[in-house]
Amino acid sequence: MNAKIMVVDDEADLETLIKQKFRRQIREKTYEFSFAQNGVEALKILQEAPDIDMILSDINMPEMDGLTLLSKISDVNPLLKAVIVSAYGDMDNIRVAMNRGAFDFLTKPINFEDLELTVEKTIKHVIQLRQTLQAIKENNILKMYVDETVLKFMNSHEFETSLTANETIEATVVFIDICGFTSISEKESPDTVVNLINKYFDVMVKGIIEQGGYVDKFMGDAVMAVFKGDYHLDRAIEASLAVRSAIAKIEEVLPNHATYMPKVSIGVNTGEMISGNIGSASLRRLDYTVIGDTVNTAQRLQAAAKPSQIIISQATYEKVKESFNCQEVGETSLKNKAQAVKLYEVVA
Secondary structure: OOEEEEEEOOOOOHHHHHHHHOHHHHHOOOEEEEEEOOHHHHHHHHHHOOOOOEEEEOOOOOOOOHHHHHHHHHHHOOOOEEEEEEOOOOHHHHHHHHHOOOOEEEEOOOOHHHHHHHHHHHHHHHHHHHHHHHHHHHHHHHHHHOOHHHHHHHOOHHHHHOOOOEEEEEEEEEEEEEOOHHHHHHHOOHHHHHHHHHHHHHHHHHHHHHOOOEEEEEEOOEEEEEEOOOOHHHHHHHHHHHHHHHHHOOOEEOOOOOEEOOOEEEEEEEEEEEEEEEEEOOOOEEEEEEEOHHHHHHHHHHHHOOOOOEEEEHHHHHHHOOOOOEEEEEEEOOOOOOOOEEEEEEOO
16 A cells, blocks of 8 residues: 555644654655645645645644635545644634545644544555445446346346356357458458447347347347246247347448448357356356257357348247248258257247
C-alpha cells in the first residue's frame, strides 16, 4: 500500500513533526505526504494530483479555511476523505465539518497515537471504496462478455460452494452460423469485419433472449445458445425462426461497393446434456457450459444445414411435428454416428 496523504495547515513546524512521527511509514513507502498552507493551495495540489487518498486539514487558515475546503474537495475527487485536525473542537465546528463531508474530527494538541489509528482507518475505507468502484467497473465490463444467466449463477450459493459441480439436464442447443462470412473476412478490412459480425451477433442475441435462451459462447462467426425450462424446444425453434427472418432482411453495401446479403444456417437438437463448469481450476479458467452427444449433434446438424435452413434430427422432429411446419430433406452421415441420420428442415 502506498497511500497519499495531504496535510493542510499553516503551522510552520507541523510538516517537520508529521515527518518525524510517520518516519517509519514514509521510509517503508506506506504513506506519501504532501503539504499545503491553506485551502487554496490544497485545491491546486489536488488538481495536479487527483490520486491523493486523504486530507488532514486544520480549520483556521488564511485565504481559505478548512471548512470551506471540505465543501469543495468532493467536486475534485468524490472518493477523497478528509479528517479535520483543529483546536476548535466545539460541537458547532464538529457538526459543520461532518455535514460537509468530514470523515472524522480530531482536536489539537494532536495525540499522534490517535492520529495514526485514524489515518489507518481512513485509508482502509478509501481503499475499500476504490475496490468497490473497480468491482462495479469490472462487473459492467463482464456483462458485455458473459450472459446474464451465467452471471446470476456465478452469484449463487452453488457456484461458490462447488466450482466443479455439474448436473444432467434436459435442454435444447442451437448453433447459428453466418454463411459465407469467411470470404468477407478475407476481402474486407478488420474494422469492417468486426463491425459486421457484431451487428449480426446483436440481431441473433436479441432473438435468443426474447425466447428465454442464453448465449453460451461466440465461436468465430457462429453462436451457441442454450434453452432450458418449460417448452425449451419450442422456444429454441421460435428463436431460430426469428433470427433467420431478421438476418434475411439485412442488406450490406461493403466498402468495395459489393452487396452482401447475410444468411444463417442453423442446427437445433434437444435432449440430455451435462451442465456445469468445464475447464481447469488450477489455471482459474472455467466455462459454464453444456456438453454431451446432444450438443455435438446440434453442431453437426448446423454443419449439414444450407444457407437459410434450420435443420433438426428425426427425434426432434417427432416432438415438434404438430407445432411447426417441417419437411424431410433426406439422410446424411454425421461425424461419429454409425448410421445415417434422417434430417428435417423447419420451414415455419
